[in-house]
């Protein structure tokens with residue numbers, strides 16, 4: 001049963017009234033009734049129940065098994081619902097976070113993964129292509145990306161089965177098949193598209209807020225041995241498509257207004273559709289923490305990303321491609337300039353490993369500065385590696 005007392009949060013709780021991320025949850029007494037919830041401290045506001053009780057015009061958008069109807073409703077509705085939710089925080093309709101089951105919060109349309117950290121791209125280029133320039137000639141002119149696999153995006157807490165595949169190191173005469181022996185993480189930040197765009201209407205830098213609903217943490221699990229053998233010349237494929245974990249909580253873009261920051265200085269002139277010199281600062285000062293089995297292994301700074309999410313969206317649509325509600329794009333691995341700011345084990349260990357072992361649990365958390373000293377928390381993304389399934393089939 002929902003608790004009928006208003007919730008008191010401790011000072012500095014990163015999930016206070018300035019944060020208010022959306023998710024989809026069920027309760028043990030109604031396991032077949034997924035609906036939209038809002039995280040407040042360690043509680044979940046049943047937004048569907050609160051909206052119905054208040055006679056909200058948006059009640060039907062919130063009594064849904066995914067966020068997609070709310071995503072599709074557009075920015076004026078997102079802003080109206082967020083204001084209404086603030087008014088419901090002192091009322092009933094809360095469940096303890098530990099007592100609900102959280103679902104994948106939105107139905108993913110297409111999934112794109114970028115490569116926007118200059119530090120990551122330089123480090124990986126050095127490790128994967130030691131004989132060439134670390135950054136390819138196009139890197140400073142466009143945000144490089146690839147299309148990922150939307151159907152294998154899973155919610156935080158889902159176990160990740162060790163993938164199997166082909167690999168071939170220089171020491172192997174022929175390819176070998178088996179469970180990946182270089183399973184890695186990639187700490188990333190994802191952006192969820194709400195408002196669609198028809199074909200042949202590129203989304204300019206200044207229209208970013210009209211289309212992007214919110215932000216979440218992403219772990220783009222990567223099998224480096226499978227990847228290193230398969231990726232030439234078309235890019236990542238089975239080395240990354242087995243699973244991508246996302247947080248159960250999507251935080252509205254507006255929650256990051258106080259964390260906006262200018263991206264690093266541009267070293268190359270940009271074509272007009274990517275030139276953000278006169279746009280609002282496109283960086284976000286999000287501080288990520290990567291923990292493996294409870295131990296902090298890295299603190300990647302999202303503010304260091306060279307390409308911004310607005311530039312990525314502009315680039316994704318500049319060729320005439322349309323946008324759908326539920327389209328999802330991730331930043332690429334977040335790495336900063338310092339050795340302890342690298343967002344994957346490939347970089348953290350200079351390509352030598354160790355990589356993930358069966359049973360390892362990886363958790364990403366993050367926060368950004370908010371209004372009046374508040375912290376804006378991003379919901380965690382966590383996942384545990386379980387052994388490869390079945391027999392090894394060549």
Ligand SMILES: O=C(O)/C=C/C(=O)CC(=O)CC(=O)O
Pocket residue numbers: 113114115116117120121124125128186188220222231236240331332333
């Ligand atoms: O440089 C490469 O060949 C590939 C690098 C990656 O694994 C990149 C990737 O998934 C994009 C990113 O997370 O930055």
Ligand SMILES: [Ca+2]
Pocket residue numbers: 113114186188220332333
């Ligand atoms: Ca990635």
Ligand SMILES: [Mg+2]
Pocket residue numbers: 148219220221222240241242243244
């Ligand atoms: Mg992936």
